[in-house]
Amino acid sequence: xxxxxxxxxxxxxxxxxxxxxxxxxxxxxxxxxxxxxxxxxxxxxxxxxxxxxxxxxxxxxxxxxxxxxxxxxxxxxxxxxxxxxxxxxxxxxxxxxxxxxxxxxxxxxxxxxxxxxxxxxxxxxxxx
Numbered sequence: 001x002x003x004x005x006x007x008x009x010x011x012x013x014x015x016x017x018x019x020x021x022x023x024x025x026x027x028x029x030x031x032x033x034x035x036x037x038x039x040x041x042x043x044x045x046x047x048x049x050x051x052x053x054x055x056x057x058x059x060x061x062x063x064x065x066x067x068x069x070x071x072x073x074x075x076x077x078x079x080x081x082x083x084x085x086x087x088x089x090x091x092x093x094x095x096x097x098x099x100x101x102x103x104x105x106x107x108x109x110x111x112x113x114x115x116x117x118x119x120x121x122x123x124x125x126x127x128x
Contacts (some may be wrong), residue, residue, distance in 0.1 A: 017055040019047040042126035057100035
C-alpha cells in the first residue's frame, strides 16, 4: 500500500504518535516520532497514524530508505523532497498491524542491545 490518504502537511498535531519526516535542508529524509502536541512548518511532512500502519514501524521503515529519499531530492543549494514523493512511495510492510508491532519490538530490542554494547565498549578502557 502507499500512504495516499494518510499523509498530511499539518500545522497542529493532535496528542497521538505522529511520524515526522524532514523535507528540506540538511536534515532531509530524517524521521522522528512526535508524541506530544506541537506545531510544525512546511518543511516537515507529518504522517498520521491509522489502522494500516503502526507509526513506530513507519519510523524504522523511513529510516531505512532515507538515503533513497535523498537520492530523489531536488534543489540546487539544498536537497528537497516533496510531500508528493513521500505520499506516492509504496510502503513495503508486514501484512498486519500486529506483525508490524512484533517487528518493531524485535528492532527495539536490537537497538537496546546496540546501545548497551556501545556503553560496554566505552567502559572497557576504564576496566583495564
